[in-house]
Amino acid sequence: xxxxxxxxxVAGLGLTASLMGTSAMAQDxxxxxxxxxxxxxxxxxxxxxxxxxxxAELGDTEIIYTGPTDTTAEGQIEVINSLIAQNVDAIAISxxxxxxxxxxLERAMQRGITVISWDSGVAESGREMHxxxxxxxxxxxxxxxxxxxxxxxxxxxxILSASATATNQNIWIEEMxxxxxxxPGIEVVATVYGDDLADKSYREAQGLxxxxxxxxAIIAPTSVGIVAAAQAVEDAGKAGExxxxxxxxxxxxxxxxxxxxxxxxxxxxPIDLGYSAVMIAHALATDEATxxxxxxxxxxxxxxxxLDETTSGxxxxxxxxxxxxxxxxxxxx
Amino acid sequence: xxxxxxxxxxxxxxxxxxxxxKRIKSWETLLLIxxxxxxxxxxxxxxxxxxxxxxxDATFNFTEKAMIAFAMALLIxxxxxxxxxxxxxxxxxxxxxxxxxxxxxxxxLIAVGLGTGVLCGAFNGVLVTRLGLPSIVVxxxxxSLFRGLSYIVLGDQxxxxxxxxxxxxxxxxxxxxxxFEFVLFALIAVIYGIxxxxxxxxxxxxxxxxxxxGALFSGIRVARVKFIxxxxxxxxxxxxxxxxxxxLGSTRPSIAMGWELEIVTMVVLGGINILGGSGTIPGVxxxxxxxxxxxxxxxxxxxxxxxxxxVIGALLIGVIALPRLWAMRRR
Numbered sequence: 001x002x003x004x005x006x007x008x009x010v011a012g013l014g015l016t017a018s019l020m021g022t023s024a025m026a027q028d029x030x031x032x033x034x035x036x037x038x039x040x041x042x043x044x045x046x047x048x049x050x051x052x053x054x055x056a057e058l059g060d061t062e063i064i065y066t067g068p069t070d071t072t073a074e075g076q077i078e079v080i081n082s083l084i085a086q087n088v089d090a091i092a093i094s095x096x097x098x099x100x101x102x103x104x105l106e107r108a109m110q111r112g113i114t115v116i117s118w119d120s121g122v123a124e125s126g127r128e129m130h131x132x133x134x135x136x137x138x139x140x141x142x143x144x145x146x147x148x149x150x151x152x153x154x155x156x157x158x159i160l161s162a163s164a165t166a167t168n169q170n171i172w173i174e175e176m177x178x179x180x181x182x183x184p185g186i187e188v189v190a191t192v193y194g195d196d197l198a199d200k201s202y203r204e205a206q207g208l209x210x211x212x213x214x215x216x217a218i219i220a221p222t223s224v225g226i227v228a229a230a231q232a233v234e235d236a237g238k239a240g241e242x243x244x245x246x247x248x249x250x251x252x253x254x255x256x257x258x259x260x261x262x263x264x265x266x267x268x269x270p271i272d273l274g275y276s277a278v279m280i281a282h283a284l285a286t287d288e289a290t291x292x293x294x295x296x297x298x299x300x301x302x303x304x305x306x307l308d309e310t311t312s313g314x315x316x317x318x319x320x321x322x323x324x325x326x327x328x329x330x331x332x333x
Numbered sequence: 334x335x336x337x338x339x340x341x342x343x344x345x346x347x348x349x350x351x352x353x354x355k356r357i358k359s360w361e362t363l364l365l366i367x368x369x370x371x372x373x374x375x376x377x378x379x380x381x382x383x384x385x386x387x388x389x390d391a392t393f394n395f396t397e398k399a400m401i402a403f404a405m406a407l408l409i410x411x412x413x414x415x416x417x418x419x420x421x422x423x424x425x426x427x428x429x430x431x432x433x434x435x436x437x438x439x440x441x442l443i444a445v446g447l448g449t450g451v452l453c454g455a456f457n458g459v460l461v462t463r464l465g466l467p468s469i470v471v472x473x474x475x476x477s478l479f480r481g482l483s484y485i486v487l488g489d490q491x492x493x494x495x496x497x498x499x500x501x502x503x504x505x506x507x508x509x510x511x512x513f514e515f516v517l518f519a520l521i522a523v524i525y526g527i528x529x530x531x532x533x534x535x536x537x538x539x540x541x542x543x544x545x546x547g548a549l550f551s552g553i554r555v556a557r558v559k560f561i562x563x564x565x566x567x568x569x570x571x572x573x574x575x576x577x578x579x580x581l582g583s584t585r586p587s588i589a590m591g592w593e594l595e596i597v598t599m600v601v602l603g604g605i606n607i608l609g610g611s612g613t614i615p616g617v618x619x620x621x622x623x624x625x626x627x628x629x630x631x632x633x634x635x636x637x638x639x640x641x642x643x644v645i646g647a648l649l650i651g652v653i654a655l656p657r658l659w660a661m662r663r664r
Contacts, residue, residue, distance in 0.1 A: 064635050069642065072587050072589075077393075081390040086379070086635075103504065
């Protein structure tokens with residue numbers, strides 16, 4: 001009896017092994033690992049989709065889409081260790097902790113593995129380059145462009161920001177002010193702060209509509225503010241009259257696009273991000289390009305990225321979401 | 334009732350004898366066979382498995398958890414449990430991070446890490462032994478409490494800037510591929526093995542787990558032994574915090590998230606009776622290797638972590654159910 005159970009057990013393990021064996025991959029392909037913060041997050045699943053698209057375009061490239069179950073640094077280190085052991089050709093990571101994963105990635109680079117970070121960066125010592133989804137200049141320009149495109153004859157716009165001390169928002173507004181000259185006829189009448197609180201943002205948006213009866217657009221470069229402002233516009237019956245735009249998440253903004261309170265808004269496109277990360281990793285791993293300050297690295301259909309002195313670069317303008325594509329993306333993130 | 338228990342004069346052996354004796358003995362054998370089978374399966378499944386450095390890297394998947402698992406094993410044998418261990422790691426690591434910001438050197442950091450662990454263990458111990466609260470309830474509470482404190486201190490920030498000689502504990506190698514952590518793990522395994530299997534204290538732990546009332550009437554200071562076990566679990570969590578923080582070089586409040594269940598899994602897989610009273614340290618050692626080999630082997634095949642959890646769960650149920658199935662078929 002004992003022997004039979006052991007036989008079953010050993011046979012079972014043997015079966016598992018043979019199943020594993022069939023999934024062992026062809027070794028001549030270039031293997032690029034896309035390491036994400038955690039598996040099962042819509043944003044990263046979309047990035048993996050983009051990565052597969054890049055692999056199909058490149059040919060001979062295999063994507064290993066992997067990551068821990070929780071968004072922890074130690075989970076990512078276990079993943080990195082197993083990728084080092086497999087001697088993959090490149091690792092493209094969105095890090096849970098810029099410093100904690102750096103030593104493991106340094107070891108990967110010592111073993112000749114190309115390492116880049118994307119979305120959420122790694123300390124400079126732990127990667128060859130970092131791909132930002134966008135840049136402050138591009139975001140600053142995009143938020144005013146979104147408003148101006150719907151106002152060919154000019155008009156009044158107001159800004160609903162996060163808090164007065166929010167670093168990101170202030171930089172973007174500053175960058176926006178630099179390019180205001182490109183959009184003649186557009187007048188910024190006020191900047192108010194909703195502190196990234198839904199109710200406060202809602203009241204501030206209401207206040208804007210009362211103070212400026214001729215207001216044409218509200219720009220909210222924050223995902224909390226944009227939803228609250230769209231709701232306020234909708235509740236005031238001004239959907240279609242006042243256009244709410246800025247930076248938001250497709251899942252949260254789908255209703256506003258449908259009601260007409262928002263014609264379009266922007267945020268990074270995870271598919272493009274995954275695609276570009278793989279294109280860059282491939283170019284670096286095949287030595288078609290080198291990651292050094294000032295270098296330009298090709299990213300297929302996304303053009304090319306130029307690296308700054310910290311060897312990081314911006315992928316593209318934030319991606320614009322409107323009624324034509326919101327249904328596709330609202331289920332992703 | 335306690336009197337009748339006492340009156341029956343039941344012997345309190347560290348291994349329950351016939352027919353359990355055989356079963357427990359075969360447990361380690363079974364586990365060892367599973368470990369060897371996994372090792373062989375891994376070598377066939379991935380060409381990268383049989384490599385000294387890769388195997389050395391793989392040991393980091395379990396060494397820190399296993400340090401705590403030994404202390405947890407004693408606690409579970411004595412009929413208690415500590416689910417706050419991962420939260421203690423977070424709090425101890427946060428305390429070390431704060432110490433670094435205050436300019437502390439490596440010796441102070443280790444003292445802070447271990448000290449925080451011991452204090453947390455003492456807190457659990459007092460609540461359980463003095464107030465007589467059930468340990469599972471107390472430690473579910475302190476699990477949120479300790480990690481909550483880390484979140485209050487750190488929020489979405491991180492502590493870093495640990496001194497360079499501090500990194501030896503998590504990244505150093507004693508000899509070739511043998512890491513410092515692995516040596517520490519082996520040393521702790523031996524110490525706990527000796528304590529549990531050869532000392533009076535170890536006998537007392539088994540006695541308490543089998544029959545706390547009987548143990549009390551036999552003159553064992555039950556509350557004191559339990560308190561010491563909570564202290565030890567806290568100390569081991571502090572030690573794991575030192576190693577993990579050193580390995581990561583930074584502290585975030587999410588550090589070691591979810592480890593408590595992996596550690597309890599390791600202990601139970603090692604043949605420790607979750608209801609207390611029986612189990613051995615060698616079993617836990619083998620279980621640590623089994624879990625390390627399975628996660629590393631599956632990692633080499635890029636099996637997603639969620640599937641890994643399923644495999645570990647299936648392994649746990651399988652290994653626990655097998656001896657019971659044998660027993661049933663024999664009858």
